[in-house]
Amino acid sequence: ATSSGAYEKMLAELERQRTADRAATTTAADATSSGAGAGAAAGVTSMAVVEDEVPSMKEDGATESEQEEAPRPADLEELGHSTDPLAGVFLAGPDKTQEEPRAATALRLLILLHKRYSRPYNSVALTDPAVWINRRLTQKLEDQLRDPLAVVSRSLPVWCDVLLQQAHFLFPSWLRLRFVRLTGFGVSRAAHLLQSEYEHFPSRSTELARMLALLQRVRLRLPGSLAERVAPLLEDDSWTTSGGRSMPSIRIGALKHERCKVDRGRLLEEARRLFALHAARREVLEVSFQDEAGVGVGVTKEFYAEVAAALTRVDENQQCPIWMAPLDTSDGAEFIRPTEAHLGLFPVPLDPTKVPPALRNARAQRFRLLGRVLAKGFQDGHLVPLPLSLPFLSLAIFERPLELGDVELIHGSSLDLLRNIYRIHMHYLPLSTSRVDKEDSSPPTSPILEPLLPQDMDASTYLSYVDGDVDPVTNLAIEVPGGDQGLDLGRTGPFLAAVLRRWEACLEEPLECFRSGVADVLGSSWQRCLAALPVDELRRHMCGDTKDACAVDWSPDEVRRVVVPGFEYTAKSQQYMWLVEVLSGAPESPPAEAAVRSRLSAEERSQFLQFVTGCPVLPPGGLSHLSPKITVDRASRNSVGQLLLPTARTCTSCLRLPPYDSKSELLQKLLLAVENNSTFQLS
Structure with missing residues (x-):
């Protein structure tokens, strides 16, 4: 695709879109007095077209949703409801035909190639992330994120959201993370991050000067107490000295910190109460322990680490089961730890109709706490060292259905049987009479290993001892064609698929509580924001390196x-x-x-x-x-x-x-x- 000039064609389409958007915005600005509103709807970041619009800053009395949930551009809302998000990113050619632009076709091809050749454990050579990065698109996105007014007023072009959601591999990981931190954590944190960057890079002070000049023109129309709050900054002329522009001595919107104490002996209950009160607040959370001398960032890191450890305690999981765990606890282990590096924790699926109401409520609170802890730690820059599995995060955050190979990545009881069935399925795949997803030609998500069968037993005999209509993890009935006759080589795929669909049905309520916990911290548009990060990259940023x-x-x-x-x-x-x-x-x-x-x-x-x-x-x-x-x-x-x-x-x-x-x-x-x-x- 690179040798045929597909990237250059795609960039040409993007430049054509930007020129057309600017022309349309200029026309709209001449016809109406709300030029900035039209510019934001068209996804334009030019300073000139938004001078008549007040930046997206709220007064102290505003609610949390009013403060941080800025409206999305109109065309992005339409794309969000479209079956094909790429449909509206590229403009039609000069002849105005309905044929899809060649750049869009090339991009679709790249997305399919990336899906095919970049899976974990794939043996194909095209696995280096640097192979997929486009230098010119990276520079273009970086230039967009350097515009402080476009970032703070949420007026970034639509292609930024769409490309990062659909083709994030075109951008390096550090730029994807910067996009998330500037667009997903609220206006106040975006302004704080930008100003911190200006302090370290004085050459960008001219961009801040442009923003301050705009504020000077609209200061009389700022709502509430905002005019008084920015007055000292606008009256400070230290950044317009004759010797050149220097950094202003006053910052806009300094982040506030909220400090609290918790009892280490009742950590999970204290954490639940703390995040129930603090989740919707935008302050940076600092935690210390009662009757202990430590304070500061290091103690807060210790708090997140201790909460993560408490969530994986064996005794806690026995009282309120949330993780799949081995049934044998004779080794005296205090914590649930995966036995191999590629394994991770996955929620235990329980039939909601058979769970007592008290346990059902306790599980809901525990999963909501988990979502709040992960989101708040990610927002404040703290790691939550939980050995979570990739299938769990993919299902819980991105709502992607489980795949057959995910059983190789999950730590827990009864997984050895499912792993053997999966390995038999992959080894004898040509003999299988049906595939779960015939249209899905993507490779397995884990390496294909040899099944661990008893000595002198072949695969067919091994499968004949498996109950083909019962999930071995939940012991619930599943519907598999011919399952009452036992398993054979032709029904291993449908059996595994039925088991995974049963898990998804049992976990629907707990995972919804988990998503609610994430939304409590990051706002209602958190999925759009986190879609810029691949699931393995998101796990590293939330939970740290393994x-x-x-x-x-x-x-x-x-x-x-x-x-x-x-x-x-x-x-x-x-x-x-x-x-x-x-x-x-x-x-x-x-x-x-x-x-x-x-x-x-x-x-x-x-x-x-x-x-x-x-x-x-x-x-x-x-x-x-x-x-x-x-x-x-x-x-x-x-x-x-x-x-x-x-x-x-x-x-x-x-x-x-x-x-x-x-x-x-x-x-x-x-x-x-x-x-x-x-x-x-x-x-």
């Missing part, structure tokens, strides 16, 4: 870039170099004694991150993207000259490391500290 990021080889240079010496330590200090050696390299197995070990295990690395930063997982991108960096300060001896255990300040990611005499002593004391410090009492 704990496998702690199981890879950390190079010494990478550790030195992230863990830096601080007070009374230098890069040549012996204790600092020992710490780098302990953290770098491939992780060791935990059973070894600390006296003979030289490095941390993967689980101990996660505990170290929890100890120093407040979060046990790494951000998207792994160790190199950890921010802020970990600073190592030298700790002093106590009053009797003894060396204490290492301590940490999670607010600044600071590790206070005493000057130990040997590497083995450092490792032993560090392990003792990270494994037994569950509160901020000794920080």
